[in-house]
Amino acid sequence: MNPSSLDRGALGRTLTRIANATPAELVQRAQRNTPLHAARRIGMTGAPGAGKSTLLGHLAMARASKGRLGVLAVDPSSPRSGGAILGDRIRMDELGTSPELYIRSLGSRGTSDGLADNLPEMLDAMDDFGFAEVLLETVGVGQTEYAARAQVDTLVLLLLPDSGDMVQAMKAGIMEMADIFVVNKADLPGAQRMATDIRRIGALTRHAPGAWVPPVLLTAASRPASVSALSDAIDQHQAWLAAAGRQAALRRQRARYRLRRLLEVQVAEVVASQDDAFLALPLRQQLSQAWTLLGKAIGA
Amino acid sequence: MNPSSLDRGALGRTLTRIANATPAELVQRAQRNTPLHAARRIGMTGAPGAGKSTLLGHLAMARASKGRLGVLAVDPSSPRSGGAILGDRIRMDELGTSPELYIRSLGSRGTSDGLADNLPEMLDAMDDFGFAEVLLETVGVGQTEYAARAQVDTLVLLLLPDSGDMVQAMKAGIMEMADIFVVNKADLPGAQRMATDIRRIGALTRHAPGAWVPPVLLTAASRPASVSALSDAIDQHQAWLAAAGRQAALRRQRARYRLRRLLEVQVAEVVASQDDAFLALPLRQQLSQAWTLLGKAIGA
Numbered sequence: 001m002n003p004s005s006l007d008r009g010a011l012g013r014t015l016t017r018i019a020n021a022t023p024a025e026l027v028q029r030a031q032r033n034t035p036l037h038a039a040r041r042i043g044m045t046g047a048p049g050a051g052k053s054t055l056l057g058h059l060a061m062a063r064a065s066k067g068r069l070g071v072l073a074v075d076p077s078s079p080r081s082g083g084a085i086l087g088d089r090i091r092m093d094e095l096g097t098s099p100e101l102y103i104r105s106l107g108s109r110g111t112s113d114g115l116a117d118n119l120p121e122m123l124d125a126m127d128d129f130g131f132a133e134v135l136l137e138t139v140g141v142g143q144t145e146y147a148a149r150a151q152v153d154t155l156v157l158l159l160l161p162d163s164g165d166m167v168q169a170m171k172a173g174i175m176e177m178a179d180i181f182v183v184n185k186a187d188l189p190g191a192q193r194m195a196t197d198i199r200r201i202g203a204l205t206r207h208a209p210g211a212w213v214p215p216v217l218l219t220a221a222s223r224p225a226s227v228s229a230l231s232d233a234i235d236q237h238q239a240w241l242a243a244a245g246r247q248a249a250l251r252r253q254r255a256r257y258r259l260r261r262l263l264e265v266q267v268a269e270v271v272a273s274q275d276d277a278f279l280a281l282p283l284r285q286q287l288s289q290a291w292t293l294l295g296k297a298i299g300a
Numbered sequence: 301m302n303p304s305s306l307d308r309g310a311l312g313r314t315l316t317r318i319a320n321a322t323p324a325e326l327v328q329r330a331q332r333n334t335p336l337h338a339a340r341r342i343g344m345t346g347a348p349g350a351g352k353s354t355l356l357g358h359l360a361m362a363r364a365s366k367g368r369l370g371v372l373a374v375d376p377s378s379p380r381s382g383g384a385i386l387g388d389r390i391r392m393d394e395l396g397t398s399p400e401l402y403i404r405s406l407g408s409r410g411t412s413d414g415l416a417d418n419l420p421e422m423l424d425a426m427d428d429f430g431f432a433e434v435l436l437e438t439v440g441v442g443q444t445e446y447a448a449r450a451q452v453d454t455l456v457l458l459l460l461p462d463s464g465d466m467v468q469a470m471k472a473g474i475m476e477m478a479d480i481f482v483v484n485k486a487d488l489p490g491a492q493r494m495a496t497d498i499r500r501i502g503a504l505t506r507h508a509p510g511a512w513v514p515p516v517l518l519t520a521a522s523r524p525a526s527v528s529a530l531s532d533a534i535d536q537h538q539a540w541l542a543a544a545g546r547q548a549a550l551r552r553q554r555a556r557y558r559l560r561r562l563l564e565v566q567v568a569e570v571v572a573s574q575d576d577a578f579l580a581l582p583l584r585q586q587l588s589q590a591w592t593l594l595g596k597a598i599g600a
Contacts, residue, residue, distance in 0.1 A: 027584075027587065030583040030584070030587075048464060049464055160405075162351055164348055167348075212523070217449065225456070252576055252579050255579040256571050256572065259571050259579075259583070259586055259587070259590060260567055260568055260571040262583075263567045263571070263587070263589065263590060263591075263594075264564055264567060267560055267563045267564055267567060268560055271556050271559050271560040271563070272556065274556070276552055279555040279556065279559075280550050283330040283559070283562075284327075284330070284599070287327065287559070287562065287563070287598045287599075287600060288557055288598070288600040290559060290563060291563075291591075291594060291595050291598060291600040292600070294563075294591060295591050295595075297592060298587045298588070299584070299587075300587060300588040300591040300592070
């Protein structure tokens with residue numbers, strides 16, 4: 001596709017179609033799209049209240065000159081009401097006025113990994129629509145980060161000064177996943193100390209020669225220079241990935257993740273559709289029958 | 301099994317064996333164990349810092365008279381280092397002196413649902429060892445709760461006064477899952493107001509006649525009466541489940557969850573073990589081959 005000007009309507013409809021696709025439709029879809037080029041994928045993650053949306057909005061403005069830019073923001077939302085509390089979103093949507101900037105909020109209603117259903121396919125669609133870069137915003141400290149990590153090239157972790165964020169991130173193993181650390185709301189007391197703590201922990205890690213050493217930045221949405229510095233750090237990481245020949249490995253990691261998710265949603269569908277009589281069978285029979293149904297679902 | 305006195309060594313070894321079981325071993329295992337009786341399963345969940353471990357410790361002491369009691373505490377921990385920060389755990393382990401009280405901390409290293417790998421099988425093992433009740437502690441607001449919800453009869457949600465906990469829980473749809481709300485650290489300012497807010501939100505929900513209306517309790521680990529009140533509320537919910545004939549539905553929900561997880565871990569294993577040549581195949585072929593391998597893995 002890669003049209004010279006972004007067809008926002010067509011993109012919106014495509015993303016909606018993917019978001020609502022049944023597992024069978026996803027498999028169908030997977031046969032045909034072969035993205036011609038791949039957008040840079042930047043993830044920004046952090047605990048609720050870390051100021052992700054605001055900083056991401058400013059970052060998007062700072063990076064808009066680098067080509068067509070998409071922002072996909074994953075919002076936790078109710079599995080029952082389907083509703084999201086959109087305070088953060090509204091603030092960010094104010095920025096969505098540039099013709100080459102596209103912002104979309106995605107619900108994560110009850111998905112097992114805390115990301116939006118069918119996110120790999122949506123990211124592929126962004127490629128089809130000629131995006132140069134996609135910023136993926138995810139929330140939470142925990143499972144979501146593992147899933148986000150598998151989807152992006154560069155993962156930015158936002159932490160709030162004097163919060164329990166760092167301890168929680170350490171507990172969840174998130175510290176080891178980040179490519180760039182950001183202590184946000186740097187005007188708050190404790191920001192410098194937290195940055196120092198993170199650097200100290202980083203210094204305890206032995207980096208192989210030529211490995212990427214995650215920088216620790218202090219940002220405030222009100223300080224444009226700090227947003228530029230973050231933008232530069234992202235560019236540096238992207239350049240390092242290219243120089244280190246890491247892109248092929250990232251592509252494989254995504255392919256694995258996508259295949260697994262595709263099978264998992266089929267499994268969930270097959271299991272959810274079974275009745276009580278099925279569940280009363282011995283487990284071995286349940287497994288066999290579920291496997292047979294899975295084969296039909298994926299057209300194997 | 302159901303031995304007259306708890307064989308802690310045997311239980312510990314069994315849980316370790318299950319925690320480390322390969323997907324193939326899990327399938328094997330699934331053929332043979334048919335739990336004779338089912339322990340009550342009580343989940344306690346809430347954001348980090350809500351005081352879950354401390355309150356759960358006191359609750360365990362309050363409920364120890366009701367029969368053999370197990371506590372399984374799921375700790376987020378690093379997917380790489382495998383290490384957990386055990387501050388909370390150590391506090392709770394001090395309580396583990398009763399011969400009929402068994403406490404075990406489980407890592408959730410990088411599991412897709414934020415619970416421990418093979419948790420359904422561990423819970424079944426607790427049944428085999430004659431536990432009357434299992435308290436399951438999970439952390440985080442988000443995906444983990446969906447998974448915990450599928451594992452327990454009674455879900456207690458802990459919230460901290462004047463925190464963002466309630467808004468986050470609403471966003472994530474957790475409020476609609478809880479059977480009992482607890483505003484913990486009730487000495488903090490804002491506790492009463494938060495309880496009122498939760499009740500108000502509850503009053504907006506239309507309950508069917510005879511439905512369970514989740515109570516909202518104020519607790520403090522330092523106030524034994526508040527812990528007793530929580531314990532009573534759990535008993536009332538358990539009695540309601542029995543009277544309303546809900547247990548069969550809960551058993552089916554667990555059977556579904558267990559089957560799905562069992563298939564998912566197999567899928568993850570199959571996908572992880574594929575090489576680059578496999579990932580270069582067209583997706584349809586990848587799906588087909590993965591399905592064939594899955595069939596072998598589950599012995600279908």
